[in-house]
Amino acid sequence: MTLRPLPASAPRVGATGIIAALLEQRTGQQLAANRAWRLDATLKPLLRERGLADFDALVGALLGARDPNLADAVVEALLNQETSFFRDAGVLEQVVEAASSMASEGGRPRIWSAGCSAGQEPLSLAMLFAERGGPMPDIQATDVSGAALARARSGRYSQFEVQRGLPIRRLMQWFDPVGEDWVGKPELVDRIRYRRQNLASDPVLPGKFDVILCRNVLLYFGGPTRARVLDALACALRPGGMLVLGAGETVIGQTDRLEPSRQWRGFYAISDRPRRYA
């Protein structure tokens, strides 16, 4: 394993700093000092599983490279996969409205859910589009976590997960019980194309999108990475397309390639202004 120097945001304390550097190197995400408190709870199961006493032992094992899968396991454990069905439902309903109005201009809308975690966001969109009727969009969904994508592809969720944001009528319509879990029906899950992608380092998906959702992802990046990702997402939007960020996230002060949409409140459109970073 080769580690670059510690990111500026990382807690500069021994093993914790090295773990933070690993996360940033692999994903672009920073472990700011105010998030470091989560490390203990997040990595404790992994330490127990591998028979490692503490973070120093973990870093020793990482640097010793005796276990080729250990670095991947550490990074996967550190990625925040917290999400829910119909998170900010009003925003998703507006996405469907916006995308459907674009579809009326011809063709089938293309939607990219960037940072989709275990798939709740694209599945929520697929339900809304199916219930609305009309052309089904091409929904592509990406995440940096292989574990999250494996769960997304399976469409399988625990009883607790399906009770976060998912109305009971939609659960009954779109999911089947399997043991203690619930599994999305194929006609829903198969509508989404999943792909592993690191927003900080991989090229954007090919083609142009009508709507890109990248909610509650950018907050984990440092300023320069965030600006670079926003520029890349702007390049992946078709003219007239919309970028949707999480509540409390903005493009303002990050990039000149995007600006608040005049048509869709809270969404961002490609800017008409000269590009400072072009």
Added chain:
Amino acid sequence: MKSCLVVDDSKVIRKVARHILEGLSFEVREAADGREALDACLASPPDVVLLDWNMPVMSGMDFLRALREASLSAKPKVVFCTTENGIAYIRAAIEAGADEYVMKPFDRETLQSKLQIVGMA
């Protein structure tokens, strides 16, 4: 402040639900069976009822049917909260007029989410 009637024959469940609901700024009342709950609703309908299925005296389902036939000044939202997690039970509850369904065990996030779905949180 929204009001919630917690209907469950388990004192422990009522206590846990009360703790969560008061944390969500609900005014909470309790009933130990469907009959008590119906009397409470006829006297003063709450905004929402959190309803167990299997209870002595009057079951949750019998309560729900009676509630939907009663003449009340306001129609409370009804959220089942039960260990009866099979599809047939859920379908029957919806057909009888339940607005939402919580499969036990539940936690704060589950209750909050379901109450948001019915427009109560």
